[in-house]
Amino acid sequence: MSTLYLLHKPYRMLSQFTDSQGRSTLADVLDAPGVYAAGRLDYDSEGLLLLSDDGNLIHRIAHPRHKQPKTYWVQLEGHITDEAIRALVSGVTLKDGPTLPAKARRMSPPDVAERAPAIDPKRHPVTSWLELTISEGRNRQVRRMTAHVGFPTLRLIRAAIGPWQLGDLAPGQWRKETLHAPRTTQATKPRSGQHKPLNTYKDAERGAKRGSKSSAKPRGRRK
Template identity: 80%
Template sequence: MSSLYLLHKPYRMLSQFTDTEGRATLASVIDVPGVYAAGRLDYDSEGLLLLSDDGALIHRIAHPRHKQPKTYWVQLEGQVDDKALNALRAGITLKDGPTRPAKARLIAPPALAPREPAIDPKRHPSTSWLEITISEGRNRQVRRMTAHVGFPTLRLIRASIGPWQLGDLQPGEWRKETLHAPRQAQSTKRSGKPSASRHRKSS
């Protein structure tokens, strides 16, 4: 049996528990002892982050060999066209090599808590939203992909990792799931049920 914690990481927060530069860390939103993040989410990105105290489970979720698909909601500068979508779906070549084909589609603005600071409509009067799913984990990959096709990312939220969904968790909230499988043979399938309550550490 293993415990997995699903956290909605806020904007401008590190995916770690300590920082020597005084930036916000996970310690301000989750106080479960002995847990570590399975992978990371950039300081200026938001959304789903998985944590556990089970090293084997963390490895299976985070290691590139297991190719967990990750889905993001991305607010882009400008109105995305079919040419850009087709390029993302076919795979593009970045400085560190070609990407795998991505799933990409235009979506309506998702129901999200406002970001602070918000996107300035005077500086960015025209934006569009994209849902993109990738199975790689290169540094700032989604941002680099959208910039490459001519539409810089303004806001990025990770909506899912493999079978795990952000759901209705608000920034700073988390929930626990129990995975009923031997720790050494832990599958990345979500075999446990999420707890009934959500948690948010008081500031």
């Protein structure tokens, strides 16, 4: 069995447990020795972060070759156009090369807590929301994609990674899931040219769909 933590990383928190500069870290909201994040979220991004003490599971989730789709809710400056959405869907060419085709659609403002500090309506009087799903993990990719089509990102929330969803977790809250796949099975190397699909973790997929939530609540920041 493996344990997976689904955490709603708040705005301006590092995706790590320590920081020499005194910035907010995961240790402020999660006390789970020996766990590591499967991937990361930028300091100024929010939303779903997956953590585990199982290195093979972390690898399966985070490694680019497994192409776990990631869905983001993006607040943009201005009203995004149909042309810009079509460009994102088709793929845009960034400095590090063309992006893969994505899924993109307009959406209503999501039911999430107000960011602190909030977006300044005087500086950004007109905004819109976009749901964007990508299967890559380049550095600040979503922000670069929306800027490329003329609509800078003001707020970025990751809503899903593969079958795991943010659900109704508030910033700083987390829930725990147990994946009933033996570690010996996870550690088995696939044959050459093959990769064992992540959906062997059926319990995780079912748990994500049910949105079962831990009773754990965020703790105060450590001094």
